[in-house]
Amino acid sequence: MATLRYGTFAYLPPLTDEEIGLQVAYALDNKWPVSVEYTDDPHPRNIYWEMWGLPLFDLDEPDGVLAEINECRAAFPNHYVRVNAYDATLGRQTTALSFLVQRPATEPGFNLTRTELGGRAQAYGFESYATTKPAGQRYSS
Numbered sequence: 001m002a003t004l005r006y007g008t009f010a011y012l013p014p015l016t017d018e019e020i021g022l023q024v025a026y027a028l029d030n031k032w033p034v035s036v037e038y039t040d041d042p043h044p045r046n047i048y049w050e051m052w053g054l055p056l057f058d059l060d061e062p063d064g065v066l067a068e069i070n071e072c073r074a075a076f077p078n079h080y081v082r083v084n085a086y087d088a089t090l091g092r093q094t095t096a097l098s099f100l101v102q103r104p105a106t107e108p109g110f111n112l113t114r115t116e117l118g119g120r121a122q123a124y125g126f127e128s129y130a131t132t133k134p135a136g137q138r139y140s141s
Contacts (some may be wrong), residue, residue, distance in 0.1 A: 006099075007082060007098040007099035008098060009023075009099045009100075010099075010100075014103070015099070017066065020066065020069065021066055022062075023083070023097065023099065024062035024065045026097075027085035027096070027097055028060055028061070028062060028065075030085075030087070030096070032085035032086055032087050033056060033057045033085070033086050034055065034056045034059070034065050034084065034085050034086075035051060035084050035086070036053070036056075036068050036069055036082075036083055036084075037049035037050060037084060038050050038072055038079045038080060039079060040076075040078070040080070040104075041128065042080055043126075043127070043128055043131075049082065052071070052072040052075075052081075053068060069101055073101070073102050078104045078105070079102070079104065080104065081101050081102035082098060083097075083098070083099055083101055084097070085098070109128075109129055110127060110129065111126060111127055112125075112126045
């Protein structure tokens with residue numbers, strides 16, 4: 001089964017806490033505020049994940065961000081958790097860096113649907129098997 005590919009390091013093995021700290025330090029060195037988000041609906045078009053607290057505008061050391069990441073992981077052990085870094089140099093919130101720091105232990109995958117249209121055309125869509133369960137219970141053991 002294919003693994004979902006989210007963010008900058010999607011094709012690499014999961015990052016260690018040390019590697020996460022290095023990426024957070026890179027973001028902070030570039031004056032990019034960092035936020036932590038989580039979800040149990042991994043659909044690629046679901047870009048509005050739940051925010052863990054507020055964006056961390058006032059931090060300049062990665063240890064504070066790692067503490068927030070670990071609190072989020074502990075609170076939501078069966079959710080996806082990602083880190084976003086924002087670059088405001090263009091006068092608007094632009095995501096400069098985004099990567100996963102946690103995945104559920106089991107990812108059920110997606111169902112591909114096909115719809116026949118007129119003129120032999122077909123439309124495709126997909127939905128997560130996880131969404132058959134209620135929100136908050138999609139990845140519980």
